[in-house]
Amino acid sequence: EAGVTQSPTHLIKTRGQQATLRCSPISGHTSVYWYQQALGLGLQFLLWYDEGEERNRGNFPPRFSGRQFPNYSSELNVNALELEDSALYLCASSHSEGGFLYEQYFGPGTRLTVT
Amino acid sequence: AQSVAQPEDQVNVAEGNPLTVKCTYSVSGNPYLFWYVQYPNRGLQFLLKYITGDNLVKGSYGFEAEFNKSQTSFHLKKPSALVSDSALYFCAVRGVYNFNKFYFGSGTKLNVKP
Numbered sequence: 001e002a003g004v005t006q007s008p009t010h011l012i013k014t015r016g017q018q019a020t021l022r023c024s025p026i027s028g029h030t031s032v033y034w035y036q037q038a039l040g041l042g043l044q045f046l047l048w049y050d051e052g053e054e055r056n057r058g059n060f061p062p063r064f065s066g067r068q069f070p071n072y073s074s075e076l077n078v079n080a081l082e083l084e085d086s087a088l089y090l091c092a093s094s095h096s097e098g099g100f101l102y103e104q105y106f107g108p109g110t111r112l113t114v115t
Numbered sequence: 116a117q118s119v120a121q122p123e124d125q126v127n128v129a130e131g132n133p134l135t136v137k138c139t140y141s142v143s144g145n146p147y148l149f150w151y152v153q154y155p156n157r158g159l160q161f162l163l164k165y166i167t168g169d170n171l172v173k174g175s176y177g178f179e180a181e182f183n184k185s186q187t188s189f190h191l192k193k194p195s196a197l198v199s200d201s202a203l204y205f206c207a208v209r210g211v212y213n214f215n216k217f218y219f220g221s222g223t224k225l226n227v228k229p
Binding site: 004006033035041042043045048056090092103104105106107108109 | 149151156157158159160161164205216217218219220221222
């Protein structure tokens with residue numbers, strides 16, 4: 001069974017630009033989560049998508065947004081990039097709500113560097 | 116509110132010795148607790164979880180964790196550490212009212228020296 005995949009592996013952008021990160025969940029998983037892992041800050045919850053809808057978001061400004069496609073893959077967009085957006089962005093997937101026993105499975109991450 | 120705390124930024128242990136990585140939680144209601152490991156430049160890998168039942172949970176790679184309700188702790192343990200266990204370990208609790216929201220600790224770096 002293929003795991004969660006993310007692309008690109010690395011992304012370098014300049015301040016003010018937009019970044020788009022992509023994630024494909026494990027087959028059969030309908031929930032996708034995005035996390036930001038900045039140096040020294042642990043994992044910060046960004047967004048949760050399920051069945052194409054945004055279900056919850058963390059404490060991040062609106063310039064962090066995304067969507068989930070009919071095939072359950074997801075895209076994270078970061079507009080007006082700032083230097084402090086430099087981080088590892090992790091995507092995870094799981095079965096959807098109701099399956100509260102289900103753990104989240106993580107992808108390898110996209111390293112975003114803003115210069 | 117739900118949260119977890121990992122009081123140690125770093126744990127150093129010699130190969131062959133037992134290891135413990137500490138985690139305490141704060142949650143209203145019954146907690147669903149998880150441990151993940153992150154190797155350098157890689158995503159998180161699931162190690163084990165506690166949902167209900169036996170307080171001692173066994174997971175991948177010989178790790179186990181003990182749920183202690185009175186001390187609100189969920190410490191990760193291994194009887195004999197390997198150099199290859201060196202990684203970043205995260206404790207997480209699942210939201211009680213929002214099952215799909217995970218709250219992660221700040222992580223503990225485990226260094227196992229030969």
